[in-house]
Amino acid sequence: MGKISKAASVLCAATMLMGGVPIMGTMPTVQAKDTGFQQIKNDTFFKDKDGNFIYSQGGGIFEFDGKYYWYGVKYAEAVTYPETKVLSSENHFVGITCYSSTDLVNWTDEGIIATPEDVYNETIMEGQQAAWVGRLGVTKLTDGTYALLVQHECDDADNSIDNANRGDTKAETDGWSKQVLIMTSDKPNGHFTWNNRVNMKSYIGTTNTGDQTVFVDPATGQGYLLYSYGSGRGKMYLSKVVKGEDGIVTLDESRMIYSGAGREGNCMFEYGGKYYVCASDLYGWNASHGYYLVLDSLDDEYLKSRSVTTNMELMDGASDDYCHVSQTGFFYTVRGSKQDTVIFCGDRWSDFADNGDGYNVWCPLSFDENGKPFFNSVSSWKLNAQTGEWKVASDNNYVKNGSFDADRITVTDFVGWNEEILDGNGNITNNKDCVTGKYALIMSGQGAYEEQISQTLLSTKDVALADGIYDFSAKIKNTEGFSDLSLYATSGGVTYGQKVLTANEAYTEVTLKNVVVENGQVTIGIHAKGDGATVYADDLTFKKSDVKDYATGTLTGKISGDSATTGKTVKVKATDAEGRYFEKSVALTEGESEYKLEHIPAGNYSIEASGDGVAIKMDDAAKDNTVAPIKAISTTGTVNGRVVTKAGKALAGVKVELSGEGKEFEATTDENGEYSFDDVNQGSYSIKYSLSGYSLASGGEAETKVAAGFTTVKSDAMMGKELGKVAGTVRNASGDVVSDALVIARPSEADYGNRYETRTDSDGHFEFESLPGGEYVIVATSTPDKQYDSLPTTAGKITVSSTKSMDISLRFGDDKTSNINNPTFDGKSVSGWTNGGDAGGCRTGKNQSHGTYDLAPWANSDFKVDTYQKIEGLDNGYYVVSGFGHGDYGSDDDLCLYATNGDGETYTDTIARGNGPYELYAVKIKVTYGTLTIGIKGNMSSGKWANIDDFHLGYLGDDISISTETVEQESEELDPDYIPTEAVSPESIEEMTLVGTSTAVVKKTSKEDNSKTDGNTSSGTKPSGQTSGSSSQSGSSSNAGAGSASQSSKPAASGNTIASGNTAGGDKATTANSGGAGALSAGSNASANNTQARRNNTARSNQQVAATNDVSEDNTDVTVEDSTDTTVDDSTLSTNNDTTEIAEDTVPAAGEDTTLADDNKSNIGFILAIVGVVALAGAGLAALKFKIFR
Incomplete structure (x- = not known):
């Protein structure tokens, strides 16, 4: 000692x-010895101290007797994936792994603690091998026994295993036995053997848990199983882990804590005396949002009496890239001497989902003063396990979802990104031709187009985007045909860019170097302007630059404008020969003003000046470090006009669209029928007028000329009411007329608007005398009071106008609904239907109109709907496909009933938004090749919904007969007080230079400051009532494991309390690997031996004293910045496992x-x-x- x-x-x-x-x-x-800040790198496959991959999926970290133990599962697919990157749809259990550590960064492989043989019981499993073993945790019981709880499944073809000794009548029928296996050992790293297999049916109603983790209450040492309902996972429960007098470990009563939308990845932690229960979406192996709810206590009376939570909160920061492209796995709370830090430990499941490099994602949480958690998505950070402090590492990548793998499906709206189609028919989506993971960004377009994707990076409470110099990189593959393809970054009013100057047949890294970040904010992106060209991008990074000496200059210039240009902007861009450019937007004022374009390396540059609505005049060149003077001239004019009725009365509410010169403008007439367009670039435009129920009668010339500084006045556009007549008869399949049938004329647009209804008379005749012009769907039903109950008919979509009268011979077909599998969903099932979209698009819900269940698309995030089934063996000819439903979704969403024939022709009927009543939707289609695909498809926003039920199929044979008759327009008498507007148009349009060009030379005038250092230390604190130090308990009276959360701060009844990071026993300490990269990174770091620890420690002591001597004679009250950061050169690391222990008073541990x-x-x-x-x-x-x- x-x-x-x-x-x-x-x-x-x-x-x-x-x-x-x-x-x-x-x-x-x-107290644990302070080994300083050690690095944790995400987006890599973690390695242990010997440089071997860590295989620990679906597990948790627990602290026993002064050591951290990390348990998880090793799957055969995980062994091969890091090298092959070949995705597997299977999982083969190799064993349950255990790793130990004293600092949470450097891990020692303790070996396999449970093999396939250990999770097999021939009698109980009736000779079947385990098919799934996963989602586990360990807790220490009061008698010192360690209990491991894990999901356990095997084949059960006759359902005899799960139905045995149940005592209820609801037998299992799925052919699988799914329960919870409990294993025990007398040591945390010992051999775990079969103790009990728990059928959860009597606890929650399903034999299995949906997902689960083990949590240990730090206040009591009691272990809990946190788990979800086995089907749908819409409920969550807590049960204590207990041991009976017979030695059998089991679960106490279940306490429901949540009932709502389906949630998986259940895990929890304690912070500040509150208990945070977290979970993910039902996205399978894929990345997800992070949700949480808060419990005030785990006291049983509290859990029984509290109201069950029905809605979990989204964790701030977790949605930017879906928890750093992972799913909630478990949490660990580091209880340090200075602050407590909660670590989110996510599962990426790359071997099963191809979500990118790495199986494990560790990110620290922050909390506000009210205990609200914030997810810090970082790729590289450093943790001090003794103090509990953490900070962002200098090589952190600040881009969110930079490999585009958070989006688990094909999307056009990426998580964390903003997409903009600036011009033409562009397309931004993802593609599986990628570098990392399963997706890359693809930007393309048909013909000429312009588009960009961007992301704004900001400093947060604990992750500061420090001012300094950064590099923005991407892996790029592109075709020819781009007039501009560039990476760009905007900060401090300057846009930095790097053009891609050539086509790249294979992915090539393109880097925009030396971006100067100012004020802790930057917007990065990719800009593409081309003609039929395509670019793929993957693995985007924004990191601190390694540049040491970066000397730059400043370009200064003068720009002038007048009253017509005031408020407009001019972009000044300087580009070098390598495609590197610097751009600044300058606001125009009346008169002359000066601007500066800073942070430009020395060299020769071409200058471009341009602006929307201005022409440019400038000289060819200027002297060094200056831009030639720029004069901006307005190129915009104004267009005014009026819309009236055929009687000359003002017509309000008319939509007026002006398009041309690559621009589109829209206005609505006011109460005087007037409209105006300002700041229209000079050129030639077309104009269009539209109002429901009206058509253009006269005026509104097709061409509209606009000249700079000129006001173009349009002659009056006259519009007349457009009321059409639709009539016809309704007959049954035998040709007999149907009386009292309900006939509906429904506008085909998505918004829920006017519906027109009528009944057939005794002769089966119906008539709509005055329908406003537009597109309609005409539907008839013979059961008006139960429209869902019989086969309807439809003429499909028709266009009504005042120039024609329509006569429609509606006919009910032969009922072929029996060809539809599960048309009513009343079995609470979507069997028979295929899901081509997201999970939320293919689910059932309770029918609020009739029956029991219907198809009920809904999700708490944006989702795609495509629920369909293919029908074969039909006679060719015309059919009617129908459904009964309603919906409520956003203006940017879409949802429709559809039918597709064998030729690939698709016909749709839009389901109206606006939460209207249930109504009939129907499609008429000609079946070819005997096949027909029917379903519901669209894209819906978070929280939006629809209900669709009672699909029907009717065979018409021949098409519905529709005849039309031309109707002469009635004239309207002109108001005698009407005075027409006199048109005014420019005689000519002057040609102007829209882009001014020049050259400039930049010479060095300043040196940029760049210090590639780690971020600031986290600002967390010790929550009220918590003790310092991450202490654990070695006594037998309390569970020492903190599970998916934190460790008990209560002392054991016997034994020593051991601080986090110390070795068991306390008399001796083995040296930890203090390598700068840490073991939780892609690097292979062996443990440093004690001799090297002595060398490192001596060197560090000498450095500290030397630094002290510079500022103080008595070596007191001196702080050395970052003196606790541990760095070990690779050459100093031992290549074997011989870590000789040396007495504590002889050699200090590494970093002491x-x-x-x-x-x-x-x-x-x-x-x-x-x-x-x-x-x-x-x-x-x-x-x-x-x-x-x-």
Whole structure:
């Protein structure tokens, strides 16, 4: 034992004389040695101290007897995936793994603690091998036994296993036995063997848990199983893990804590006395949002009496890239001497989902003053396990979803990104031709187009985007045909860009170097302008630059405008020969103003000046470090006009569209029928007028000319009411007329608007005398009071106008609904239907109109709907496909009933938005090749919904007959007070230079400051009521494991309390790997031996003293910046596992400050003197107590 330890023991013993209470009021804690900040790198496959891959999926970290133990599952597919990157649809269980650590960064492989043979019980499993083993955790029971709980499944063809000894009538029928296996061991890293297999049916109604983790309450040491309902996962429960007198470990009663939308990846942690229960979406192996709810206590009375939570909160920061492209796995709380840090430990499941590099994602959480959590998505960060502090590493990638793998399906709206189609028919989506993971970005277009994708990076509470110099990189593959393809970054009013100048047949890394970030904010992106060209992009990164000396210059210039250009902007761009450019937007004022374009490396540049609505005049060249003077001239004019009725009355609410010169403008007429377009670039435009129920009668010339500084006045556009007539008869399949049939004329647009209804007379005749012009769907039903109950008919979509009268011979067909599998969904099932979209698009819900269930698309995030089935063996000819439903979705969403024939022709009927009543939707289609695909498809926003039920199929044979008759327009009498507007148009349009060009030379005038250092230390604190140090318990009376959360701060009844990061026992310490990259990275770091630890420690001590001597003569009160960061050169690492233990008082652990030890040696006499005084005082106090109470 070292001298300090002896002194501390004497001091503690002395205090016990004073009533047995330690001076500080808590059990003495052996503090972990501060090995400094050590690096954790995400987006890599973690490795252990020997450089081998860590295989630990679906598990958790628990602290027992002063060590961290990380448990998980090793699958055969995980072994091969890092090298082959070949996705597997199967999972083959190799074993349950265990790794140990003293600092949460450097991990030692403890081996396989449970093999396939250990999870097999021939009698219970009836000879079937385990088909799934996963989602596990470990807790220490009161008798010192370690219990491991894991999901366990095997084949059960006759359902005899799960139905055995159940005592209820609801037998299982799925052919699988799914339960919870409990295994036990007498050591945390020992051999775990079969103890019990728990059928969860009596607990929650399903034999299995949906997902699960183990949590240990740090306040009590009690272990819990947190789990979800086995089907749909819409409920969550907590049960205590208990052991009976018979030695069987099982679960106590279940307490429901949540009931709502389906959630998986259930896990929890404790922070500040509150319990946070977290979960993910039902996205399978894919990345997901992170959700949470908060419990005030785990007291059983509280859990029984509280209202069950029905809606979980989205965790801030977790939706930017779906939890750094992972799913909630477990949490671990580091209880440090300075702050508590909660680590989110996500599962990426790359071997099963191809979600990118790495199986494990570890990110720290932050909390506001109200305890609201924030997810910090970082790729590289550093943790000090002793103090609990953390900080962003200097090589962190600040881009969110930079490999486009958070989006698990084909999308046009990426998580974390903003997409813009600027011109033409562009397309931005994802594609599986990628570098990493399963998706890459693809930008393309038909013909000429312009588009861009961007992301704004901002500083947050604990992840600062420090001002400095950064590099923006992407892997690019592109075709010819781009007039501009560039990476860009905008910060401090300057846009930095790097053009891609050539086509790249294979992915090539393109880097925009030396972006100067100012004010903690930058917007990065890719801009593409081409003609039929395509670019793929993947693995986007934005990291601090390695540049040491970066000398730049500044371009200054003058720009002038007038009253017509005031408020407009001009972009000034300087481009070098390599395609690197610098651009600044300059706001125009009346008169002359000066601007600066800063942070430009020395060299020769071409200058371009341009702006929307302005022409440019400038000289060809200027002197060094200046831009030739720019003069901006307005190129825009104004268009005014009026819309009236054929009687000359003002017509309000008319939509007026002006298009041309690559621009589109839209206005609506006011109460006087007037409209106006300002700031229209000069050129030639077309104009269009539209109002429901009206058509253009006269005026509104096709061509509209606009000239700079000129106001074009249009002649009046006259519009007349457009009312059409639709009539016809309704007959049944035999040709007999149908009386009292309901005939509906429904506008085909998505918004829920006017519906027109009529009934057939005794002759089967119906008539709509005055329908406003437009497109309609005409539908008839013979059961008006139960429209869902019979086969309807339809003429499909027709166009109504005032120039024609329509006669329609509607006919009901032969009922072929029996060809549709599961048309009513009343079995609460979507069997028979195929899901081509997201999970939320193919689900059932309770029918609020009739029956029991219907198809009910809904999700709490944006989702795609495509639920369909293919019908074969039909007679060719015309059919009617129908459904009964309603919906409520956004203006940017779409949803329709559709039918596709064998020729690939698709016909649709849009389901109206606006939460209207249930109504009939129908499609008429000609079947070819005997096949027909029917279904519902569209794209819907988060929280939006629809209900569709009662599909029907009717065979018409021949087409519905529709005849039309031309109708002569009725004239309207012109108002005698009407005065027509006189048109005014420019005689000519002057040609102007829209892009000014020049040249410039930049010479170095300044040196940019760049310091590639780690970020600031986290700003977290110790929550109220928490003790310092990440202490664990080695005694038998309390569970020492903190599970998916944190470790108990209560002392055990017996045994020592061991601080986080210390070795068990406390007398000796093995040195931790203090390599700068850490073991949780792609690097292979072996453990440093104690000899090297001595060298490193001595060097560090010398450096610290030297730094002290520079500023202080007595070596007091001196701080050395980042002195606790540990870095070990690879050449100093041992290549074997021979880590000889050396007594603590002989050699300090790696990173320990020997200067402090020297100080303590010099003061040991003083310390012992204090101890003596305290001891004497304690003895006297004890004697006094004896005398008083004798």
